Amino acid sequence: MSRTRLVFSGSGGQGVVTAAILLAEAAVLRENLFAVQTQSYGAAARGGATRADVIISESKINYPMVNQPNILVCLTQEAYNKYAPIIRPGGLLLVDTHYVKIERKVEARQRELPMFDTVMEKIGRAVVFNICMLGTLIGLTGLVKPESILAVLQERLPNELIEINRQAFQSGWELAQASTRSPQSR
């Protein structure tokens, strides 16, 4: 992995920005990689499709924006419709089955996984949906070690929230493992 460009997209309040920050922070503070994180501000961040970009690299990053992501995560239909066309050919598209119905094929590995439903079933709180997504993403890509994300969560969260975040991450990671064992035929 020399350089990976990611776009996390969804709607305001789903925690895509937080997820992007956690991932980039884990890469920088725990794995000594380079990372930059940027996000959309303004009207789009309030209700419409919002996005957060991350670049993770083994070398210094100059231009900090992502034009064509290797990895695109879409947590709403609107975000999928808006951003699916920008994915880099050969990249990975991860969508949540509860919110997104894939309408066309893109030249990328597509993974449709029930992240939201899993969170609601196992934990019952939508607030950790983003952490479940992060678990799935790390399970699929190995971008950083799971321990790195968990260490960052531990550092940032108040004690009473650590356990449900850990569980959400774990269930997302397991979802990824199960899907790799029986790959979807897309």
Next chain:
Amino acid sequence: MPSNEPELVRFIQGNEACVEGALYAGLEFFAGYPITPSSEIMEHLARRLPRRGGKFIQMEDEIASMCAIIGASLTGRKVLTATSGPGFSLMQEALGYAVMAEIPCVIVNVQRGGPSTGLPTQISQGDVNQARWGTHGDHAIIALTASNHQDVFAMTVEAFNMAESYRTPVVLLFDEVVGHMRERMVLPQPGRIALVERLRTSVPEGVDYHPYLPREDGRLPMSDFGGVHRYNVTGLYHDMWGFPSDNPKVVHGLIRHLVDKIENNVDAIARYKSYYLDDARTVLVSYGATARSALHVVESQRRKGQKFGLLELQTLWPFPYDIVGEACGRAKQVLVVEMNLGHICAEVKKALNNPRNVFLINRIDGVFISPTDIRQALRLIDGRGV
């Protein structure tokens, strides 16, 4: 430094890097009014400055903010305010007062699109000339900028040092992309970067203190206002006691002093970075976030064997004409990459014998200029079409 800093490596926004720099430099007083895209500076200082014994005040507006830091500085404190274009406009009158009365202070302007309330959440570098000439009358000013968080930190410390060294307001001109972006920053250990502290007078209590009587080296020692000396501070032309004067000799001497103390020290104030300039035939000049896109292009052109180089300016004012002339003088063409209608491009042209070789590459639509934008402009300049 207090021990509540668990990590030396941080992953933070540029605005937080500025906060770290200000605290490292010994900030003691902040007054401000929140405005995008600078608000995180206030937000973090609201939490952190009082914890280390400093004072934080949210004022009613930017006019009051600027006046508050001027007053606090006079009492002997290191002071800061942070704003964006519209607030910076409101600060201009008091900024001129700080220039005239020679009051050390640091003003951060995290630029957004203008004029007026403009584009609150998007990048622009349109305040470069406002930093230079926003306040009226002949004067000199120091303005610094940076393209990455390590340099945001360093330039913020430099700003405090220069404010004390030259008894002047220093403007930190950052931009929305650098301010909001998150990246790695290493917090230097205390003592690694030298700090300039307030030069205080040795005149004892009970002896007349002349606030505007320079020492032999030209510097003016200060006395904490409200302390043991009584003296006057005014925005009018003033004599060595600080009292108003329209004596032509006094007026001429003061304006020359205000300008010369900065313009005669251009080399000492100039901060810049050179990339691949030794044999460069095409030199890009840039600063702030746009220097990141420019460096991306320069490095990719070098990999193709093209002799590209980059001069990244960190001191914008006083403009380092000699340094720019030296760096660009032998180039076939000079491309100034900035996000405005050519504020620095105009200065680069003044610095060179052949201004026709200087081209502006810009974007003024709120969208951060990309390496692709620069490459397309290059093709046009080279006559190769899009």
